[in-house]
Amino acid sequence: MSAEHVVDARGTRCPVPVVLAARAAAPLSPGEVLVLLADDPVAVTDVPAWAWLRGHTVTAREEEGWTRYTVVVGVAEARST
Amino acid sequence: MQGGYRRGVAHTPVDPSTTPAPDGVLDASRGPLHPLARATLQAAVEAAWADPTRRHAPGRAARAHLDTARGVLAGALGVAPAQLSVHASAEEALALGLAGLRHARRRVGGGVLLGAVERSVLLLEAGEDPVPVDRVGRVDRDAWRAGLQRPGLAAAAVQTANGEVGTRQPVPALATAARDAGVPLLVDASASLGRDPLGPEGEVLVADAASFGGPPLGLLAVRPGARWSLPGPRREAEHGRALAPPWVPLVLAAAEAWRQTEAAAPADAAQARALVDDLREAAARVPDVQVAGDPLDRLPHVVTFSALFTDGEALVEELARRGLVVASGSACASSVLRASHVLTAMGVLSHGNVRVVLPLLSVAPDRAASVARLCAELPDAVHTVRRRMGTAEL
Numbered sequence: 272m273s274a275e276h277v278v279d280a281r282g283t284r285c286p287v288p289v290v291l292a293a294r295a296a297a298p299l300s301p302g303e304v305l306v307l308l309a310d311d312p313v314a315v316t317d318v319p320a321w322a323w324l325r326g327h328t329v330t331a332r333e334e335e336g337w338t339r340y341t342v343v344v345g346v347a348e349a350r351s352t
Numbered sequence: 353m354q355g356g357y358r359r360g361v362a363h364t365p366v367d368p369s370t371t372p373a374p375d376g377v378l379d380a381s382r383g384p385l386h387p388l389a390r391a392t393l394q395a396a397v398e399a400a401w402a403d404p405t406r407r408h409a410p411g412r413a414a415r416a417h418l419d420t421a422r423g424v425l426a427g428a429l430g431v432a433p434a435q436l437s438v439h440a441s442a443e444e445a446l447a448l449g450l451a452g453l454r455h456a457r458r459r460v461g462g463g464v465l466l467g468a469v470e471r472s473v474l475l476l477e478a479g480e481d482p483v484p485v486d487r488v489g490r491v492d493r494d495a496w497r498a499g500l501q502r503p504g505l506a507a508a509a510v511q512t513a514n515g516e517v518g519t520r521q522p523v524p525a526l527a528t529a530a531r532d533a534g535v536p537l538l539v540d541a542s543a544s545l546g547r548d549p550l551g552p553e554g555e556v557l558v559a560d561a562a563s564f565g566g567p568p569l570g571l572l573a574v575r576p577g578a579r580w581s582l583p584g585p586r587r588e589a590e591h592g593r594a595l596a597p598p599w600v601p602l603v604l605a606a607a608e609a610w611r612q613t614e615a616a617a618p619a620d621a622a623q624a625r626a627l628v629d630d631l632r633e634a635a636a637r638v639p640d641v642q643v644a645g646d647p648l649d650r651l652p653h654v655v656t657f658s659a660l661f662t663d664g665e666a667l668v669e670e671l672a673r674r675g676l677v678v679a680s681g682s683a684c685a686s687s688v689l690r691a692s693h694v695l696t697a698m699g700v701l702s703h704g705n706v707r708v709v710l711p712l713l714s715v716a717p718d719r720a721a722s723v724a725r726l727c728a729e730l731p732d733a734v735h736t737v738r739r740r741m742g743t744a745e746l
């Protein structure tokens with residue numbers, strides 16, 4: 272899985288990490304991969320919640336002091352609850 | 353109940369329409385008081401100010417009022433007056449209720465089983481990994497049953513319903529499992545009493561007079577036969593559960609609030625439920641707004657939703673600018689470091705969060721109009737915040 276698109280949101284706080292991720296994901300096609308680095312604890316909940324709303328899939332891995340989120344862009348389709 | 357605890361607490365009748373809550377208040381997690389509870393409080397400050405343990409006439413009068421009010425509040429929880437104690441806050445009553453269960457079972461161990469969306473005070477006291485909840489915030493029954501087998505478990509705790517997202521817990525099923533496992537249960541009704549019918553479950557029961565239009569006041573019931581005791585020397589007040597007796601005017605105001613609320617509760621809940629349905633629908637129609645909690649099996653008067661790419665505090669301020677008073681469980685507020693543990697445990701969006709807790713109709717006669725106004729203003733308020741944050745096009 273190549274990760275050409277990397278967003279470094281370390282040092283920013285909610286909702287900035289999700290906003291940066293969303294900006295970066297907007298032009299991507301389904302199946303493309305975006306990597307987000309964030310150290311805001313709220314992102315642990317909000318990145319998956321955003322991905323779920325947008326139909327992306329996301330995996331998170333703890334690194335040294337931050338989290339690496341790997342987002343696979345899904346078919347753009349908003350969901351509700 | 354004419355007379356009763358109001359005997360001697362004379363007050364002029366108050367026309368609720370002349371003393372409504374401020375227009376647009378949609379955050380009733382604490383107050384405003386029911387107008388008659390407020391009138392009772394004012395009158396009781398004159399008539400029942402004394403220390404109820406004193407033997408002089410004012411002390412005896414305060415004691416008589418306290419006894420009657422305790423009877424009313426015990427009835428609210430479905431227990432006898434001798435089982436009910438009154439405390440400064442629901443948080444204090446929760447901590448105390450749990451401490452008593454744990455101390456009585458200290459030879460078994462000190463473990464506490466509880467769900468991940470319980471009140472912070474209980475999660476902090478328990479200090480263990482809580483039972484996970486699903487996406488609407490409901491405790492996982494299988495994990496609950498498995499958790500009951502943990503060695504060294506002293507007690508379990510569950511809320512009747514969540515005060516942030518409204519989701520009801522399956523209390524009868526969880527209580528049966530706890531009883532089968534021989535683990536005593538604390539039931540936290542602090543968000544629901546007076547808003548939603550209360551079941552008979554729980555060796556220990558906690559409520560908050562603020563949930564039914566009274567002042568914030570912790571109510572702690574320990575059922576007969578429950579093993580419950582506190583460490584240390586016997587406390588002098590409230591059946592050995594408190595260091596000092598309560599201030600009687602507050603208890604009288606709480607009892608009056610219950611008396612007023614009880615009769616109107618079914619109709620109030622039905623109207624609140626419909627208003628929250630409207631609000632859930634209106635919020636869900638706004639692009640990228642996620643409504644949290646169970647849409648049906650929930651408290652009638654509570655709803656939480658989160659708007660993607662917004663900031664909770666900014667949204668609260670934008671709505672305040674439009675005359676609407678709501679709360680937020682977001683962490684984006686500068687004063688709060690962590691997001692609502694409830695939203696986090698549910699795995700739902702925690703930024704851009706707005707929480708509505710409807711006041712009682714008798715407290716806020718205009719609540720339907722306020723909800724209608726919130727439904728109408730919400731799309732533009734969310735859009736305004738997004739535009740200001742530069743996220744409107746995302």
